[in-house]
Amino acid sequence: xxxxxxxxxxxxRRFVIMGLPRSGTTYLMTLLNAHRQVYCSGEQFNPYAVVDxxxxxxxxxxxxxxxxxxAGHVERFFDKALAGRHDRVGFKFMLGHNVDALESILExxxxxxxxxxxxxxxxxxxxxIKAAKTRNWAQNRVDExxxxxxxxxxxxxxxxxxxYATMDRLFAHLFDTLPHHKMQVEYRTxxxxxxxxxxxxxxxxxxxxxxxxxxxxxxxxxxxxxFEDPEPIRKxxxxxxxxxxxxxxx
Numbered sequence: 001x002x003x004x005x006x007x008x009x010x011x012x013r014r015f016v017i018m019g020l021p022r023s024g025t026t027y028l029m030t031l032l033n034a035h036r037q038v039y040c041s042g043e044q045f046n047p048y049a050v051v052d053x054x055x056x057x058x059x060x061x062x063x064x065x066x067x068x069x070x071a072g073h074v075e076r077f078f079d080k081a082l083a084g085r086h087d088r089v090g091f092k093f094m095l096g097h098n099v100d101a102l103e104s105i106l107e108x109x110x111x112x113x114x115x116x117x118x119x120x121x122x123x124x125x126x127x128x129i130k131a132a133k134t135r136n137w138a139q140n141r142v143d144e145x146x147x148x149x150x151x152x153x154x155x156x157x158x159x160x161x162x163x164y165a166t167m168d169r170l171f172a173h174l175f176d177t178l179p180h181h182k183m184q185v186e187y188r189t190x191x192x193x194x195x196x197x198x199x200x201x202x203x204x205x206x207x208x209x210x211x212x213x214x215x216x217x218x219x220x221x222x223x224x225x226x227f228e229d230p231e232p233i234r235k236x237x238x239x240x241x242x243x244x245x246x247x248x249x250x
Contacts, residue, residue: 120244121165
């Protein structure tokens with residue numbers, strides 16, 4: 001018996017954005033939300049809250065109900081979202097947030113899946129370290145946070161990038177085997193010419209030349225410029241054959 005019991009008319013309308021922190025999932029979420037036919041909620045399985053676009057519910061009762069029945073939570077989310085005016089409805093799911101929810105998502109073949117990953121793990125991890133320290137995960141305007149330097153050395157970064165790279169490597173193999181309507185997106189491709197049109201075509205929605213995410217990049221495009229002490233970073237990543245990660249990402 002399938003874990004989701006959403007009505008057949010929902011076929012093709014429901015989607016999930018998947019990926020690791022700082023891979024570009026929030027950018028993709030906000031980009032899709034810039035399209036009038038799309039509603040994409042935030043992290044429905046964040047350990048601390050059910051996160052929507054503009055608010056969050058962190059009550060013990062809500063978290064307990066969700067975690068006690070992950071498949072039921074997703075079903076209720078989609079039932080409510082499908083009753084609205086949007087043609088495509090979905091949410092963001094971070095790999096590592098809830099393994100039971102992940103299993104349920106993968107078993108629902110009617111879901112459209114978008115998997116976002118970031119090849120430059122130095123850029124990804126440095127972004128995560130900065131955001132985790134300041135608790136500033138996304139922003140719509142440039143301020144002093146963007147130029148704030150990161151206090152981190154090679155060993156701390158190495159620990160995290162190997163964690164991320166391992167999970168991405170394993171999940172990518174699994175993702176390739178899935179029968180879903182699916183799309184794998186590398187971070188840089190979202191900023192390449194023509195991506196918005198390809199995304200709309202994949203989602204089965206009208207192309208919109210005005211689609212634009214309101215987010216601003218939270219760190220310098222010059223990766224070494226992000227760090228308080230960049231020289232150890234440069235030496236280490238050059239030595240291990242990852243000097244390409246030191247180049248501008250975009």
